[in-house]
Amino acid sequence: xxxxxxxKSRPDGTPTHDNFELKDIELPSVEDGQVRIxxxxxxxxxxxxxxxxxxxxxxxxxxxxxxxxxxxxxxVVESNAEGFATGDLVSHFAGWRDEAxxxxxxxxxxxxxxxxxxxxxxxxxxxxxTAYFGLLDVAQAKPTDIVFVSAAAGAVxxxxxxxxxxxxxxxxxxxxxxxxxDFVRSLGADQVIDYKAGPILTSLREAxxxxxxxxxxxxxxxxxxxxxxxxxxxxxxxxxxxxxGYNSREPQGxxxxxxxxxxxxxxxxxxxxxxxxxxxxxxxxxxxxxAAGAVKSHETVVDGLENMPDAFLGLFTGANTGxxxxxx
Amino acid sequence: xxxxxxxKSRPDGTPTHDNFELKDIELPSVEDGQVRIxxxxxxxxxxxxxxxxxxxxxxxxxxxxxxxxxxxxxxVVESNAEGFATGDLVSHFAGWRDEAxxxxxxxxxxxxxxxxxxxxxxxxxxxxxTAYFGLLDVAQAKPTDIVFVSAAAGAVxxxxxxxxxxxxxxxxxxxxxxxxxDFVRSLGADQVIDYKAGPILTSLREAxxxxxxxxxxxxxxxxxxxxxxxxxxxxxxxxxxxxxGYNSREPQGxxxxxxxxxxxxxxxxxxxxxxxxxxxxxxxxxxxxxAAGAVKSHETVVDGLENMPDAFLGLFTGANTGxxxxxx
Numbered sequence: 001x002x003x004x005x006x007x008k009s010r011p012d013g014t015p016t017h018d019n020f021e022l023k024d025i026e027l028p029s030v031e032d033g034q035v036r037i038x039x040x041x042x043x044x045x046x047x048x049x050x051x052x053x054x055x056x057x058x059x060x061x062x063x064x065x066x067x068x069x070x071x072x073x074x075x076v077v078e079s080n081a082e083g084f085a086t087g088d089l090v091s092h093f094a095g096w097r098d099e100a101x102x103x104x105x106x107x108x109x110x111x112x113x114x115x116x117x118x119x120x121x122x123x124x125x126x127x128x129x130t131a132y133f134g135l136l137d138v139a140q141a142k143p144t145d146i147v148f149v150s151a152a153a154g155a156v157x158x159x160x161x162x163x164x165x166x167x168x169x170x171x172x173x174x175x176x177x178x179x180x181x182d183f184v185r186s187l188g189a190d191q192v193i194d195y196k197a198g199p200i201l202t203s204l205r206e207a208x209x210x211x212x213x214x215x216x217x218x219x220x221x222x223x224x225x226x227x228x229x230x231x232x233x234x235x236x237x238x239x240x241x242x243x244x245g246y247n248s249r250e251p252q253g254x255x256x257x258x259x260x261x262x263x264x265x266x267x268x269x270x271x272x273x274x275x276x277x278x279x280x281x282x283x284x285x286x287x288x289x290x291a292a293g294a295v296k297s298h299e300t301v302v303d304g305l306e307n308m309p310d311a312f313l314g315l316f317t318g319a320n321t322g323x324x325x326x327x328x
Numbered sequence: 329x330x331x332x333x334x335x336k337s338r339p340d341g342t343p344t345h346d347n348f349e350l351k352d353i354e355l356p357s358v359e360d361g362q363v364r365i366x367x368x369x370x371x372x373x374x375x376x377x378x379x380x381x382x383x384x385x386x387x388x389x390x391x392x393x394x395x396x397x398x399x400x401x402x403x404v405v406e407s408n409a410e411g412f413a414t415g416d417l418v419s420h421f422a423g424w425r426d427e428a429x430x431x432x433x434x435x436x437x438x439x440x441x442x443x444x445x446x447x448x449x450x451x452x453x454x455x456x457x458t459a460y461f462g463l464l465d466v467a468q469a470k471p472t473d474i475v476f477v478s479a480a481a482g483a484v485x486x487x488x489x490x491x492x493x494x495x496x497x498x499x500x501x502x503x504x505x506x507x508x509x510d511f512v513r514s515l516g517a518d519q520v521i522d523y524k525a526g527p528i529l530t531s532l533r534e535a536x537x538x539x540x541x542x543x544x545x546x547x548x549x550x551x552x553x554x555x556x557x558x559x560x561x562x563x564x565x566x567x568x569x570x571x572x573g574y575n576s577r578e579p580q581g582x583x584x585x586x587x588x589x590x591x592x593x594x595x596x597x598x599x600x601x602x603x604x605x606x607x608x609x610x611x612x613x614x615x616x617x618x619a620a621g622a623v624k625s626h627e628t629v630v631d632g633l634e635n636m637p638d639a640f641l642g643l644f645t646g647a648n649t650g651x652x653x654x655x656x
Contacts, residue, residue, distance in 0.1 A: 220586065225579075239589050251553075253579030258548065260597035261567050267595045269588035 002027050004067035004097035005308055011052050014316060019052065020309040025067060027101050034101055035090075036078040042095045043071030043121045044302075044311045044324040045155075070095035071126055073110070073117050084109075091120050098305050098328050113287045116297070122323035123159055123290060123297050126272050129282050130240060131159035131216075133275040136167075138268050139214045139238040143168035146208055148227060151218035152189065153180035155323035156240060158298055160216050161187045163286075166294040169214075172207045174200065174223065176318050183298070183321050201226040216240065221252050228256035228265070237267040298322030330355050332395035332425035333636055339380050342644060347380065348637040353395060355429050362429055363418075364406035370423045371399030371449040372630075372639045372652040373483075398423035399454060401438070401445050412437075419448050426633050426656050441615045444625070450651035451487055451618060451625050454600045457610050458568060459487035459544075461603040464495075466596050467542045467566040471496035474536055476555060479546035480517065481508035483651035484568060486626055488544050489515045491614075494622040497542075500535045502528065502551065504646050511626070511649050529554040544568065549580050556584035556593070565595040626650030 001024045008021040030036050048070055051062045062068050072095035076088040081104035084090070090107040094100035110120050122128060134156075135141045147164045151157040152173025164171045165188040173184040174193040181192045191207040193200065204212075204226045215227035215237045227237060260267065275282070289295040300320040302311040308326050315324055329352045336349040358364050376398055379390045390396050400423035404416040409432035412418070418435040422428035438448050450456060462484075463469045475492045479485040480501025492499045493516040501512040502521040509520045519535040521528065532540075532554045543555035543565045555565060588595065603610070617623040628648035630639040632655075639647075639654050 251581030251583045252585060253581045255579045257580060260595070261599065262597070264597050264599065264602065266597075267588070269590070269592050269594075271589065271592065274592065 001025075002097060002099040003305060005305075006065055007052060007062040007068055009064065010054060011049075015049065015052060015309075015313060017309055017313070022306060022308075023067075025097070027099060030078050030080045030101055033081050033104055035076050035081050035084050035104060035107065036099065036101050037074035037090065037092065037094065037107075038077045038099050039072045039074040039095070039097065039328045040089075041073045041118045041121055042305070042308060042326040042328060043126070044308070044315065044320075044326060045070060045126070046315050048312065049316075068096040069093055071121055073120055074100075089117050091125065096308060111283050111287075113283060114291060115287070118299065118325055119290075119297055121325060122155060122299055123295055124283065124286060127155035127323055128159045128286055128295075129275060129279065130272045131156050131163055132282055132286055133272075133278070134216055134238040134240050134270060135160050135163055135214070137275070138270045139216060139236040141167070141169060141214045141236075145213035146170045146172070146210065146232075147214040147216065148172045148174075148204065148208065148212045148230075149216040149218070150174045150195075150223040152184045152187075152192070153321050154218060155299075155320075157216070157218055158184070158187055158322050159295065161189050162295040163289065165189070166289050172204070172212070174203075180318070180321060187296075187298075195223070201229055204230050211235075214238070224252075225254045225256050228254065228259050231259055231263045231265045233263050235263055235265045237265060239267060239269040300324050302326050304328070329353075330425060330427040331633060333633075334393055335380060335390040335396055337392065338382060339377075343377065343380060343637075343641060345637055345641070350634060350636075351395075353425070355427060358406050358408045358429055361409050361432055363404050363409050363412050363432060363435065364427065364429050365402035365418065365420065365422065365435075366405045366427055367400045367402040367423070367425065367656045368417075369401045369446045369449055370633070370636060370654040370656060371453070372636070372643065372648075372654060373398065373454070374643050376640065377644075396424040397421055399449055401448055402428075417445050419453070424636060439611050439615075441611060442619060443615070446627065446651075446653055447618075447625055449653060450483060450627055451623055452611065452614060455483035455651055456487045456614055456623075457603060457607065458600045459484050459491055460610055460614055461600075461606070462566040462568050462598060463488050463491055463542070463544055465603070466598045467544060467564040469495070469497060469542045469564075473541035474498045474500070474538065474560075475542040475544065476500045476502075476532065476536065476540045476558075477544040477546070478502045478523075478551040480512045480515075480520070481649050482546060483627075483648075485544070485546055486512070486515055486650050487623065489517050490623040491617065493517070494617050500532070500540070502531075508646070508649060515624075515626075523551070529557055532558050539563075542566070552580075553582045553584050556582065556587050559587055559591045559593045561591050563591055563593045565593060567595060567597040628652050630654050632656070 004025045006021045011019045089110045092107050147169045149160045153175040171189045172191040173189040174195045176196045181194045184192045193203040200222045211230045211232035299322045332353045334349045339347045401419050417438045420435050475497045477488045481503040499517045500519040501517040502523045503512050504524045509522045512520045521531040528550045539558045539560035627650045
C-alpha cells in the first residue's frame with residue numbers, strides 16, 4: 001500500500017503538524033503509457049506554504065483531504081510506456097508520497113550529467129534554475145556588479161552566491177545565525193550579514209558602503225526595504241521568494257521604496273516556469289560550473305516520508321542549510 | 329530690484345508659509361554670453377517638496393536662505409549672447425523669482441510649435457514628457473492595454489489619460505472629489521475612481537474587473553498596493569511621483585506586493601531627465617497630438633509671484649486641476 005501526505009486543514013499563519021495527515025492510498029494498475037515510480041527524494045520548498053491557502057496563485061492550492069504534491073526524484077519500478085525501463089531515474093511532480101502511477105509525459109528522464117540524483121531537486125533542479133535565470137536574466141547581473149542576496153544559505157540563495165562568484169561578481173549574502181553565516185562565507189561570499197544580529201539596513205550599509213547593483217530577493221520585508229535604501233543607479237531587483245510574507249497577513253512596510261525613482265531601479269517578479277524552455281542551456285552551463293567545482297551541492301536531509309511535515313515546518317524556523325530534502 | 333523666494337527653514341512634514349521668504353535680490357550686470365530674463369510663468373511641482381529636505385536625491389536640495397529654483401518660461405529683456413534677442417521666449421530653470429541673469433547655455437528657445445508659452449511648462453514641458461515617455465517607454469503600454477493612472481487630474485496624470493486614449497488604450501483614472509473626477513472623465517477616461525469615496529482597492533476591482541496591464545503611479549501608497557492586487561500577467565508599473573509619500577516619514581504598507589511574483593510584474597522608477605535626448609521625438613509626437621486636439625491643455629493659474637507658496641502648498645491639498653502655474 002502506498003502512502004501520501006494529505007492536507008487536513010488550511011493553516012492560519014504558521015502551519016502546524018495538525019494541518020497534515022499521512023494516509024494510505026490505493027495505486028491504480030499501470031495502464032498503457034504509464035509507469036509506476038518509487039520515490040527516492042522529495043523536494044521541500046517554501047512556495048508550498050502558498051498552496052496551503054485557499055486563494056489562487058501561480059499554482060493551484062492544495063485541496064483539503066487530497067494527496068499533496070511537489071517536486072520529486074524517483075526510480076521506475078514498473079513501466080508500460082515506451083522509452084521508460086525499470087531502473088530509470090526520473091524527476092516529476094508527485095512528491096509528498098512514496099509511490100505513484102504517472103503518465104510518461106509527466107516524467108523527465110534525468111539528463112546524462114555526472115551528478116547525483118538529488119542534485120536534480122537542487123542545483124540542477126528548480127532552485128538552481130531559479131538562481132541561474134533570476135540572477136543572469138531577470139536581474140541582468142554583470143561581472144562588475146555588487147550583488148546582494150537574502151536567504152543566502154537556502155537552496156536558491158546558495159546557488160546564487162556560487163554562480164555570482166563564478167562569474168566574478170562581488171557578493172553580499174545574508175543569513176540567520178552564526179552557522180549559516182559561516183556556511184555562506186564558505187560558499188565564497190565577499191561579505192556575510194547575520195540578519196539576526198541587528199537591523200539589516202545598518203548591516204547592509206556597512207557591508208556595501210558603495211551600494212548595490214543587484215538584489216536577489218528571497219524574503220521581502222526589511223531586506224527588500226534595505227535593498228531599496230542601498231540601490232545604486234539602475235539597480236535591478238529580482239523578486240523570487242518573499243518567504244517572510246508567506247505566513248503573514250500583515251502588510252509589509254517600506255520606507256525607502258521611493259528611492260526606486262531617483263535611482264531608476266527596476267524590480268521584476270519571476271517564476272521558474274518562465275524558463276522551462278531554456279533548460280538545455282541551464283543544464284549545459286550549470287553542469288559545467290558543477291563539474292568544475294565552482295558550484296557545489298549543499299543539502300539538509302531529513303530521513304523518512306513520515307517526517308515530511310517536520311522538514312517543511314523547518315523551512316520557517318531556519319532548520320535547513322542549502323536545499324531541504326526528504327529521503328524516502 | 330528683482331525678487332526671489334528663499335527657503336527659510338526645512339519643513340517637518342507638510343510645509344507651511346513659515347518655511348518660505350520672499351526677498352529682494354541684486355541682479356549682476358549682463359556679461360558676455362549672458363542674457364537677462366523676465367519670467368512670465370513659473371512651474372509649481374510636487375517634486376519640489378523633496379528638495380526642501382536636506383537629504384540628497386536625484387536633484388540637489390534647496391539651500392537655506394538661498395534663492396529657490398525650478399522650471400520657468402520667460403522673455404529675454406536684455407541680451408549679450410549670440411542667438412538671443414530681446415523678446416525671445418525661453419524656458420529655463422531659474423523659477424521662484426521674477427527676473428534672472430543667466431548664461432545662454434542655460435536657456436532653451438521655445439520650439440516653433442503652435443502652442444502657448446505656458447504649454448512648455450505643461451503638456452510640452454516636463455509633465456507632458458514625463459507622461460509620454462513613462463507610459464510608452466517605461467511602461468511599454470500598447471493599444472490593447474488596460475491602463476490605470478493615479479492623480480489623473482494632475483499635470484502628469486491628465487497628459488497620461490489623454491495620450492493613452494489617443495493611442496486606443498482603455499483608461500481608468502483616479503482623482504479626489506467630484507470636480508476632479510468630472511474633469512478626468514472629460515479627458516476621455518473610460519472609468520473614473522474617486523479615491524476619497526471609498527477604499528481604492530474596492531473601487532479598482534469594480535472599475536477593472538479583468539485587472540490592469542499598466543499602472544502609471546503618481547502617488548504610491550494604497551493606490552500602488554491596489555495596482556499590485558489587480559495586476560494581470562506581465563503588468564508593468566511606471567513609478568513617477570509618490571506624492572503621498574513626500575511629506576511622510578512613516579513606512580508605506582503593502583499587502584499585495586507578493587503578487588508581483590505570480591504575475592511577473594515589472595516595476596520601474598524613472599525621471600524626466602532620462603529622456604532629454606529624445607525631446608525632438610516628443611515635440612514632434614506631442615505637438616501633433618495637440619494640434620489634432622487629442623491632447624488639450626488644462627491648468628490652474630495662481631497670479632503673482634507673492635502667491636507662489638500658496639500655489640505650492642495647494643498641490644498637497646488638491647487645489648489644482650491639471651498643471652499648477654504661477655503667472656508672474
